[in-house]
Amino acid sequence: MCLTIPGKIAEIQENEGMRTGRVLFGGIARQACLDYVPEAREGDYVMVHVGFAISVVDKEQAERTYALLESMGVLSEELALKSGETPSS
Amino acid sequence: MKYMDEYRDAKIARGLAAEIRRRSTRPWVIMEICGGQTHTLMRYGIDELLGKSVELVHGPGCPVCVTPLEMIDRANALARRPEVTLVSYGDMLRVPGSETDLFHIKAEGGDVRIVYSPTDAVELARKEPERQVVFFAVGFETTAPAHAMAVLQAERLGLKNFSLLVSHVLVPPAIRMLLQSPRNRVQGFIAPGHVCTVVGVTEYEELAREFHVPIVVGGFEPADLLDAIRLLVCQLEEGRAELENSYTRSVQYAGNRAAQAAVERVFEVADKKWRGVGEISSSGLRLKQEYAAFDAERKFGLGSVTAEEPNECISAEVLLGHKKPTDCTAFGTRCTPEKPLGAPMVSTEGACAAYYQYRRHLVTL
Numbered sequence: 001m002c003l004t005i006p007g008k009i010a011e012i013q014e015n016e017g018m019r020t021g022r023v024l025f026g027g028i029a030r031q032a033c034l035d036y037v038p039e040a041r042e043g044d045y046v047m048v049h050v051g052f053a054i055s056v057v058d059k060e061q062a063e064r065t066y067a068l069l070e071s072m073g074v075l076s077e078e079l080a081l082k083s084g085e086t087p088s089s
Numbered sequence: 090m091k092y093m094d095e096y097r098d099a100k101i102a103r104g105l106a107a108e109i110r111r112r113s114t115r116p117w118v119i120m121e122i123c124g125g126q127t128h129t130l131m132r133y134g135i136d137e138l139l140g141k142s143v144e145l146v147h148g149p150g151c152p153v154c155v156t157p158l159e160m161i162d163r164a165n166a167l168a169r170r171p172e173v174t175l176v177s178y179g180d181m182l183r184v185p186g187s188e189t190d191l192f193h194i195k196a197e198g199g200d201v202r203i204v205y206s207p208t209d210a211v212e213l214a215r216k217e218p219e220r221q222v223v224f225f226a227v228g229f230e231t232t233a234p235a236h237a238m239a240v241l242q243a244e245r246l247g248l249k250n251f252s253l254l255v256s257h258v259l260v261p262p263a264i265r266m267l268l269q270s271p272r273n274r275v276q277g278f279i280a281p282g283h284v285c286t287v288v289g290v291t292e293y294e295e296l297a298r299e300f301h302v303p304i305v306v307g308g309f310e311p312a313d314l315l316d317a318i319r320l321l322v323c324q325l326e327e328g329r330a331e332l333e334n335s336y337t338r339s340v341q342y343a344g345n346r347a348a349q350a351a352v353e354r355v356f357e358v359a360d361k362k363w364r365g366v367g368e369i370s371s372s373g374l375r376l377k378q379e380y381a382a383f384d385a386e387r388k389f390g391l392g393s394v395t396a397e398e399p400n401e402c403i404s405a406e407v408l409l410g411h412k413k414p415t416d417c418t419a420f421g422t423r424c425t426p427e428k429p430l431g432a433p434m435v436s437t438e439g440a441c442a443a444y445y446q447y448r449r450h451l452v453t454l
Contacts, residue, residue: 006092051206062338073104
């Protein structure tokens with residue numbers, strides 16, 4: 001129930017006073033309410049929970065975090081190889 | 090899917106786990122609050138990947154699990170009324186009440202329906218004006234904005250046949266209760282990333298300061314959780330106790346103001362009973378007086394119902410992190426997801442269900 005997943009806004013519509021969007025999750029499209037993310041635009045990724053977008057995914061932060069995690073993954077693996085530890089352990 | 094798959098990269102996960110093992114000088118006790126995070130940890134075997142560097146204990150963050158037995162009994166009573174259509178999220182249907190569950194009531198002819206979003210329930214009320222549609226609104230801070238919007242939408246549409254059976258809980262009072270307990274062993278917390286997406290992080294900052302306990306806001310993919318654990322281990326090793334945010338792609342410091350405004354308009358903070366735990370002051374939400382017309386408890390005069398928990402179920406101890414699901418004598422035998430004794434075995438977010446699903450009862454850790 002508490003599942004919240006990122007999806008890409010394909011289209012924004014007005015639906016009886018509510019701002020909604022067609023959001024793509026991989027190959028699946030679902031309607032989501034966008035009233036809580038007034039800044040969201042088509043093409044943005046939003047985190048969707050029980051049919052409501054609760055945040056716009058911050059692209060810059062995501063890229064920065066990912067680069068950090070990736071470098072740490074590579075670095076640790078190198079360290080492990082140097083010390084003779086099996087990386088998959 | 091973008092922003093999900095890359096955080097499931099095995100190489101990154103192994104690297105982070107190696108870093109945690111390298112930094113940790115003793116088995117630090119870390120609790121993840123949210124049941125969704127519990128499932129990620131079990132599903133990807135993160136507990137095994139970390140070995141003895143960290144002990145992970147699981148918190149009370151499963152809304153289905155902490156919904157009091159009395160509320161399940163009230164939902165069951167409503168579902169039996171001929172004029173009522175009881176609408177809920179799928180995982181509420183098999184939660185055992187005192188006598189039965191919604192699934193059995195549905196099988197006996199009760200009008201019980203499952204939806205993905207509360208707005209679907211509003212739509213149902215609009216399409217079927219002769220039915221009294223009651224939505225079983227269970228959840229934490231993440232779900233409250235959706236339930237608030239359902240009420241506002243029903244009000245806007247002038248619907249007289251829509252109401253909520255509210256069982257809403259708040260995370261920070263539960264963390265406070267855990268930290269104040271003389272039995273507390275938890276040394277660091279992973280704060281729930283989607284709750285914080287809505288409410289922001291200020292309350293967690295206060296908790297970290299007041300109790301001198303490290304708290305890191307974490308996401309839900311393996312790399313997110315490993316990064317949160319890494320930051321906690323660093324803090325613990327260095328003797329720091331701060332609030333850090335590892336889930337910056339979704340969580341902003343102040344949270345989502347628009348969502349907070351809707352929740353404040355419709356709900357107010359109230360004392361709340363947690364299943365298996367008892368009453369925690371100011372730990373829940375109820376509908377404000379001006380929205381009483383949308384409150385199923387007042388509308389249908391459900392009054393006070395008391396109920397007793399089954400003796401054998403140790404869900405209270407599991408929800409507080411004192412015991413692991415595998416410590417229960419009924420686990421995997423008299424209590425399974427098909428025939429659960431308690432809620433943590435039912436919900437997709439329950440710790441017992443996570444242990445059972447990923448077969449932790451068949452392996453020795």
